[in-house]
Amino acid sequence: MGFIYEGLLKAFELLFNGNPETWSAVYITLCVSSLSIFFTILLGAPLGFVLGYCRFKGRETLRMITDTLLSFPTVVIGLLVYSLVSRQGPLGDYGLLFTLPGIAIGQVMLGMPIVVAMVANAVENSDSGMKDTLLTLGADNIQVLKATLWETRYHLMLAGVAAYGRIVSEIGISMMVGGNIKWHTRTITTAIALETGKGEFAMGIALGVVLLIIAFGVNFSVAKLKRRAGQ
Amino acid sequence: MSLYQLSNIVQTYGGRPVLTIDSLELTAGSITGIFGPNGSGKSTLMRMLAFLEAPQQGTIHFNGNATSITETSLRREVTLLTQQPYLLKRSVKENIEYGLHVRGLKSTSGIAADALEEVGLSAEKFLSRQWFELSGGEAQRVALAARLAVNPSVLLMDEPTSSLDEESTERIRNAALRAKNERRTSLIIVSHDREWLTSVSDSTVLIRNGKIESTQCG
Numbered sequence: 270m271g272f273i274y275e276g277l278l279k280a281f282e283l284l285f286n287g288n289p290e291t292w293s294a295v296y297i298t299l300c301v302s303s304l305s306i307f308f309t310i311l312l313g314a315p316l317g318f319v320l321g322y323c324r325f326k327g328r329e330t331l332r333m334i335t336d337t338l339l340s341f342p343t344v345v346i347g348l349l350v351y352s353l354v355s356r357q358g359p360l361g362d363y364g365l366l367f368t369l370p371g372i373a374i375g376q377v378m379l380g381m382p383i384v385v386a387m388v389a390n391a392v393e394n395s396d397s398g399m400k401d402t403l404l405t406l407g408a409d410n411i412q413v414l415k416a417t418l419w420e421t422r423y424h425l426m427l428a429g430v431a432a433y434g435r436i437v438s439e440i441g442i443s444m445m446v447g448g449n450i451k452w453h454t455r456t457i458t459t460a461i462a463l464e465t466g467k468g469e470f471a472m473g474i475a476l477g478v479v480l481l482i483i484a485f486g487v488n489f490s491v492a493k494l495k496r497r498a499g500q
Numbered sequence: 501m502s503l504y505q506l507s508n509i510v511q512t513y514g515g516r517p518v519l520t521i522d523s524l525e526l527t528a529g530s531i532t533g534i535f536g537p538n539g540s541g542k543s544t545l546m547r548m549l550a551f552l553e554a555p556q557q558g559t560i561h562f563n564g565n566a567t568s569i570t571e572t573s574l575r576r577e578v579t580l581l582t583q584q585p586y587l588l589k590r591s592v593k594e595n596i597e598y599g600l601h602v603r604g605l606k607s608t609s610g611i612a613a614d615a616l617e618e619v620g621l622s623a624e625k626f627l628s629r630q631w632f633e634l635s636g637g638e639a640q641r642v643a644l645a646a647r648l649a650v651n652p653s654v655l656l657m658d659e660p661t662s663s664l665d666e667e668s669t670e671r672i673r674n675a676a677l678r679a680k681n682e683r684r685t686s687l688i689i690v691s692h693d694r695e696w697l698t699s700v701s702d703s704t705v706l707i708r709n710g711k712i713e714s715t716q717c718g
Binding site: 407416422 | 547550552572575576578579580582584585586588589598599602603643646647650
């Protein structure tokens with residue numbers, strides 16, 4: 270037990286003394302996860318809206334596929350993106366392997382099903398009186414769409430926060446596509462795996478603490494948004 | 501003058517006919533009361549008059565013209581207050597001004613305040629309140645204020661007093677009469693409360709089993 274206690278003390282030392290290696294992993298994690306969540310919401314929210322709002326042939330099948338993708342293992346996504354961006358892959362010419370945009374592609378694939386499924390559910394389950402109210406107050410179709418998105422805004426934010434929680438804590442994609450390159454693509458999770466493997470528990474714990482703080486922030490936001498969405 | 505003219509209307513849900521009207525004419529500038537037992541097709545009729553759903557058969561003429569539910573312009577003349585109105589997740593002021601906003605009209609603070617006062621709610625107290633800070637009766641009256649603010653040609657009210665106390669019911673009655681007399685709004689009101697409905701209406705229509713059983717003037 271002693272080494273855990275010692276590791277914890279050293280972890281706080283590393284964090285508060287501004288250890289560049291520790292903070293580099295934190296910085297890279299925040300950069301890549303911000304990029305990923307931006308594109309996840311940008312692409313996922315309209316898709317979720319269409320899936321929840323419109324009635325078309327094959328909609329149920331699409332919903333089922335989306336729900337299945339919710340449990341897509343990160344290493345499988347990593348493998349898929351690796352095969353796409355590696356030199357022989359169709360996106361090989363863009364030089365995305367072992368870069369942050371490469372990791373972001375995989376993380377968008379990870380977060381998208383969460384946003385699509387949650388937004389589709391929110392729109393589908395929104396009060397049936399809402400559309401009638403908007404129409405009867407004189408809104409045209411575009412105004413109905415805009416107002417519906419605004420009315421379900423807390424659910425949209427909830428979807429974004431939930432997807433962010435999954436993105437920031439994944440390791441498979443970052444490891445396989447990013448390559449865990451120090452100062453460049455080493456994220457919190459890949460650094461924890463590496464440092465623990467080397468027996469450097471202190472840095473692992475320090476990064477774990479940061480990840481826990483982020484996770485706490487995410488869960489706190491989820492709880493707040495859930496309360497607002499329920500009102 | 502004829503406001504609505506319904507001819508050979510048939511509406512079915514899942515193959516089951518819920519409303520069959522051979523002919524019905526509703527006049528402009530008056531209050532028409534519609535009553536009948538549960539499941540008689542009153543709400544379906546209101547949805548058709550609000551251009552929210554089209555009949556499977558038959559035609560609806562509005563102000564002498566054939567109609568289609570895809571026309572937003574029609575829904576900007578006719579507005580419906582449902583039994584359990586939905587309030588947008590915004591402040592009372594934003595709820596009342598939404599109808600003006602979608603019409604591209606600039607809203608002045610006076611319009612929302614006047615509409616609130618018309619339904620017996622203090623503008624000073626209620627304008628800044630959020631949707632979740634209202635009781636059921638207050639929400640019903642805010643929803644009515646939102647409809648009055650857009651100054652519609654036709655105001656449809658589906659069971660507007662079903663969840664209200666006596667005082668609020670009286671306020672709704674006064675608001676309906678004022679809309680007719682001062683704004684020249686035509687009103688069509690569905691209610692279970694036949695006595696209240698008769699007290700406010702110029703004519704009444706009885707619907708039973710999806711068919712018009714009788715119409716009565718005065």
